[in-house]
Amino acid sequence: MSENPPSAERLPAFPVEAGVPRRLAVGWLSLGLAALVASGLFSVLLVLSRTPAIQEYIPLLDFFHVALVVHVDLSVLIWFLSFAGVLWSLAVGAQGAAWGWSALALGALGTAIIALAPFAGAGNPLMNNYVPVLDHPLFLAGLGVFGTGFALLVVRTLLTPAPADGARGAWTTALRFAMRAAALTAAIALMALAWSWLDIPADMQGQGYYEFLFWGSGHILQFTHTLLLLVAWVWMAHACGAKPVVSRRTLTLLFALAASPVLLALPIYLGDEVASLQHRLEFTQLMKYGGLATFPAIAVILFSLPATRRVNASQRPARAALFASLLLFGAGGILGYMIEGVNVVIPAHYHGSIVGVTLAFMGLTYHLLPQLGFGAPAPRLATIQPWVYGGGQLLHILGLAWSGGYGVQRKTAGAAQGLDSMEKIIGMGMMGLGGLIAIIGGLLFVIVALGAMWRRQSR
Incomplete structure (x- = not known):
């Protein structure tokens, strides 16, 4: 790269606009931090219940699975999706503010219900993958409320026109594309969840029901998290002095490539019943091999890292x-x-x-x-x-x-x-x-x- 980069490259990797975008981002960040604090309290109980010697003296086994459910949902689902709210709030500007605030309010209410449900008598933990649940009306209501808020967040992100980036540089244009692509994969995950809910046999209950319910959407959502991970890596690399080693068009195409395996979800749903072994296997293969599509974008990030060797405090x-x-x-x-x-x-x-x-x-x-x-x-x-x-x-x-x-x-x-x-x-x-x-x-x-x-x- 040139020793004297264009002036646009000296700007932040992505603009943080004052007003509604910043306030919404602060709200989602505060929600994510609150979820981490609550999950940390549950994680202490989890670690103690599995550590040799200590587990002999602290009878936590009965509470282990309840704590595990809430810990996973708060530290992964709520934290990750709340941080998605931070990034998407910054990505779309001030339009659709009412939708943004409604999404945040529902997200906060749902999180509170999820965290407090065990102390209100919610039990019957089911250790299905991706979104383990307490099979209790209060906990499930909390998940539903949070999910509704997240759906509003995704819709706002996709339907609100993006502000013009002008000549800010390759990072900004590509990052905005990646964030909106992540929102699109999240929308596909929500549609997959609805499809699974409609397709699962009515007589299926218990852990098997929730395993199939969240299997497809859970796998798809991993691509959402991975795209936002790439966004965070690029953003931090820029903050540490790295500069693009490819053009903005190439970087954007690499982000599109990373998101593209999600398109295979449709033939998977069309090909087999949701409650089938083949459905589970195909999504496992999608995650195993679809993740390889992120390697070119990761390689670009890695090649930009030598410029980060000298940084200030x-x-x-x-x-x-x-x-x-x-x-x-x-x-x-x-x-x-x-x-x-x-x-x-x-x-x-x-x-x-x-x-x-x-x-x-x-x-x-x-x-x-x-x-x-x-x-x-x-x-x-x-x-x-x-x-x-x-x-x-x-x-x-x-x-x-x-x-x-x-x-x-x-x-x-x-x-x-x-x-x-x-x-x-x-x-x-x-x-x-x-x-x-x-x-x-x-x-x-x-x-x-x-x-x-x-x-x-x-x-």
Whole structure:
């Protein structure tokens, strides 16, 4: 790249407009942070219930699956979709504000119901994939309310005309396209959910019902998360001094390529009944091989990274989060190709991938806070935090992968794990230690983010 880039490239990767876009983004970010705080409380119980020695003295088994359901839904579903709300609010400008505020209000109400449902008597946890549920009217109502808010958010993003970018540069044009492409994949996921609901036999109940209900839409939504992950990586790379190594048209085409496997969802739904083994298998293959379509975009990002070697103090948090995110997402992807059978290698895979996305969103949060009207995060803590959280999660998933190699089953706790050998105990001990370190890292993120928000608000 030229040593003297065009002036447009000195601008932020993406504009943060004052007024409605910024206020809505702050609202969705606040909702996501609240969900992380609540999920953290449940995660403490989860880790303790599976850690050797400790599990013998703390009788958490009965609450384990209830806590696991709420923890997963808050820390993955609500957090990821709330951060999507942050990005989409910035992507579409001020038009359709009423829809935006309605979506946020419904999202907040649904999240509150989900978090409080266990304390209001909601039980009967069902450990289906993607969106585990408490099969109780109150919890399901919370999911429905949040889902309605998310649907409004997606519709607003797709129907509101995008502001003109002019000559801002390759990053801005491509990022806006990627964010709207992510909204389109989310809309397809919602349509897939409706299709599944209509197609599942009326007499199917329990975990099997929800497994098939969320299977197709859950797989499609992973492409939404991946596109927004790419957005966060590009945004942070730019913030650390990277410059495009391809043209804006090429970068846009690479984002389109990353989204394109979602189009195969239609023939999958047309080809087999939703409640069939073939339907499940085809979506598994779509995720396994469709994810390869992201590699060209990832390669472009990686080739831009050498320019980030020299950064100032304010850029270090974003760079730390960027590199930690790349490491964890890569580890999760590799483990995905090592899955054999139903054991804890499976959660090792998706924990790595999920944490990779989470770290990217954390780092972008640090970068966006001053632009959203808050103070800058404490540089030292914000730089250390991604490595504490990412390092703990890496130890966590390596422990799970190790234990999975010795046959420890997933979604079990206490004596049900069958820790009858030193290898299994060591692996799950690594898992527990890594999980506790990651909890500290997650707590640090909340402290740093809320600290920056509080300092600005208290002036």
